Each structure stands twice: as structure tokens, then as C-alpha cells.
Amino acid sequence: MTDPHEAVHVILDDTAMAAAGRGNLLASRLIHRAHAEPGWYLYATACALVEADRARPGTGEHIVSLPGITVLDLDLIAALSVARHDTWAVAHTLHAAQPTPERPAGAVVATAVPGAWTAHPVRVLDLTP
Template sequence: MIPALLDHSALLALGAGNRAMSAFVVDAAAGRAVVHVPVLCLTAAEAERRGVAAHIGSLPGIEVEPLELSASIPVGALIAGGTDWRIAHAVHAARPSVVHLSGRVVLSVRPELYDGTGISPIDPGQTG
């Protein structure tokens, strides 16, 4: 199972009833997928649509990933370097790490936001 990250656009799509995102969350609740939500992505989704964070937080199988000090430094550097703050936490979390040696997949309905970041997100509505 490849661990996945949901960015703010995926969370907003889920909150709007996107079928592909809903199916993915059902898989996570059933233990067929590993899903994490970077807290800055959750914050961005909440800023755009109030109530989305509470909805996401109530879903089984989805883990909200905090922004710890060890992540805040590189995430801050990404933002300072021009990366959109709404995706900076997802970009950092998607990169290979000690815990996730191969990195993690980002699910986004706005993959163009990641141009130039080195991350190639998957649009769940465009998968085959």
C-alpha cells in the first residue's frame, strides 16, 4: 500500500462530493489505503470552505499530519522560496524521508499547483 497525502484541493473536492475522492476515503476507512492530510492543507481548505476541517477530522481512516518543528523549518523555506503555502506542507511530506523511504503520493485535483516543486501529484478523477 502506497501512503497518500490529500492536499487542500482534494479535501475541497471530497467535501463537495467528488466520487473519486469519496471512494478513496472509503478505501482508507476499510484499511485498503493509507491517507494522511498535512495540517497546512487542511487549514487552507478550511479557509476556503468553513466546516471542511471538522468534516475531514470526523472521517475514519484519515490521519491529520501535524506540522512539527522538524517539518516547519523546511516548509518555511519552501514558502520563502515561492511555493504556495497551501501546498508547501504536502510538498515536504511527499519527499522521501526516514519514515517514508520512497516518499508519498499527493492526491490533488489541481496538479498544476505543483509545477516546479519536483512533486508529480495524481488527480484521482483522472486515473484510469
């Protein structure tokens, strides 16, 4: 079993999901890695999934059909966090990126718009080509 402290945890924001649906090479490599390599974990929050599907219809079905991506539900704790923010997609992704017992160091947010995360205390993986 992989040590959770050495694992790589990445959360796709809504822009990264839409980029994956458009064939973004960096997003595709990330998805492949999460499926093929031990210790790589890729997540999509339910709220960001909805927003990505609104921006690019069909993205939701595409993302959930991919192996290696875990969809994070909007549980009570996440819902309370979302209630304090203007956008649900950002709030749910931000909440999911925080440290948890499964992700002791938190997670990196993969995004096609890295500037959108500058005001938030998260590590960012830039997927812009």
C-alpha cells in the same frame, strides 16, 4: 503487518480536501480505500487543512472526522521547510510527500488541481472528474 515498501501513501492537498467535502467521487473512493483496505494510508497536513477550511468552511471538521485519515502536525522540521515557501499548504504537503522511515518511497499528492504541482518533484493523483 503490511510491508511499508508495498503500502500506498497518499497526501490530500487543500484542493483535494475541499473536493472531498463537495462530494468528489474520486476523493470519496480514496477515503473509503484508506479506511477499508490494508496497506492504504491517507494523510492531511495541518497547513493544507487550514487552507481547505478557509476555501470551504467546515472542510476541516469534515476531514478530521473521517476514519482512515491521519492529520500530520506541523513539527519543527516541517515548520522550517514551510518557512522557505510562499504558501504554507503547498510547503507542508510537499514536505510530507518526501520519503521518511514510515513512507520509504514518499507519498503521492492527491489534488483537484494537478497543474499546481508541475513545478514540484512529487507524484500526483489527479482527482478532477
